[in-house]
Amino acid sequence: SIKVVVRVRPLLEREIEKSPECLVDIDTDKSIVLRPGGDLLKARKYREAQRFMFSKCLWSYDRRANVPYADQNTVFTEVGLEMLENTLNGYNSCVIAYGQTGSGKTYTMMGSDEEDGLIPMVCRQLFKRLNQQVDSKIQVKVSFIEIYQENVFDLLGRGNKLRVRENSERVAFIENLNEYNVSDSQETMRLLNKGLENRTTAETHLNKQSSRSHSILTVTVSQEKFDPATGSLVKLKSNLKLVDLAGSEKFVASDGLDKIRQQEGSRINKSLVTLGRVLTILSEKPNQKTVVPYRDSILTWLLKDNIGGNSKTSMIACVSPIDYDETLSTLRFATTTSKIENQVLINKE
Ligand SMILES: Nc1ncnc2c1ncn2[C@@H]1O[C@H](COP(=O)(O)OP(=O)(O)OP(=O)(O)O)[C@@H](O)[C@H]1O
Numbered sequence: 001s002i003k004v005v006v007r008v009r010p011l012l013e014r015e016i017e018k019s020p021e022c023l024v025d026i027d028t029d030k031s032i033v034l035r036p037g038g039d040l041l042k043a044r045k046y047r048e049a050q051r052f053m054f055s056k057c058l059w060s061y062d063r064r065a066n067v068p069y070a071d072q073n074t075v076f077t078e079v080g081l082e083m084l085e086n087t088l089n090g091y092n093s094c095v096i097a098y099g100q101t102g103s104g105k106t107y108t109m110m111g112s113d114e115e116d117g118l119i120p121m122v123c124r125q126l127f128k129r130l131n132q133q134v135d136s137k138i139q140v141k142v143s144f145i146e147i148y149q150e151n152v153f154d155l156l157g158r159g160n161k162l163r164v165r166e167n168s169e170r171v172a173f174i175e176n177l178n179e180y181n182v183s184d185s186q187e188t189m190r191l192l193n194k195g196l197e198n199r200t201t202a203e204t205h206l207n208k209q210s211s212r213s214h215s216i217l218t219v220t221v222s223q224e225k226f227d228p229a230t231g232s233l234v235k236l237k238s239n240l241k242l243v244d245l246a247g248s249e250k251f252v253a254s255d256g257l258d259k260i261r262q263q264e265g266s267r268i269n270k271s272l273v274t275l276g277r278v279l280t281i282l283s284e285k286p287n288q289k290t291v292v293p294y295r296d297s298i299l300t301w302l303l304k305d306n307i308g309g310n311s312k313t314s315m316i317a318c319v320s321p322i323d324y325d326e327t328l329s330t331l332r333f334a335t336t337t338s339k340i341e342n343q344v345l346i347n348k349e
């Protein structure tokens, strides 16, 4: 099954001033409760407290006595380590950060100036582990793209639009995408940082540095080693995709967003709606005849194998502690996702 982990972010500076009520609680490390706050309860009676269960619930809201605080290392231990193991063992794997705008996806995946996020930690540890394998031939390649307004751009290239096509086995690929051979984590980090500089972000009313595009970093690892048990040469090839989505957002006419931000927002929402539709169909255990509309958005088309095929996939659902409606919608989305089962294989020759 797709493994789903929830992370509750702390209050942002501009939120602290208003001292809002925290609407979420983590009562065990696997369950999260969302409550309508006092004000909301009076205003709208139909809102109820709801409990959701996930593989893990990570608390980054505050440091309190009875709930362990989840820092960036905790995310790595809970999600990254397993993905690293999968990649080294020849499985395709994928981590997707999902959640409303400003909920902490980019912070979780990339990190901040002070602290590395999941992606830099995974890259570092990957090379550490690969360097320990003295008896095998190893090749690592990276590519980094963004999907902006339903177009693919190479974050490590010259910024031109790229086309998505399908090969004879109906696997989507990006034509003319740059893939770089990397031999250590410094080189990988350099490329990652170059890509991040090229990524489209902008200030919105909800997030100072809002990602206006979905980004996908793909690390492909090929290993060749001699297996003494069978006397043969074994080749393993796996890819690890690290996905930082753009956040969903609601429009309020009075927000005064300019045309570009609005158009970006509606396209972001469109691909997230498609992602939601695809995940819902997949969670209902489709049969051979079910049509899954992967091709309705570039995002789902490129992630087809990761959400409905040969990949060990995790989702990190990021939530705000003070937004009942958006958090409820993210938790429901995450619950649907957790029902999806993939068929995984070791990619071995
Ligand atoms: N766990 C956390 N600890 C400390 N700060 C956090 C945490 N999560 C998020 N933040 C802060 O919250 C703000 C918004 O986070 P971030 O940019 O990661 O949101 P996002 O989900 O990527 O939003 P968007 O969809 O708009 O890109 C940032 O200033 C970030 O530093």
Ligand SMILES: [Mg+2]
Pocket (backbone or CB within 6 Å): 105, 106, 107, 209, 210, 211, 244, 245, 246, 247
């Ligand atoms: Mg972001």
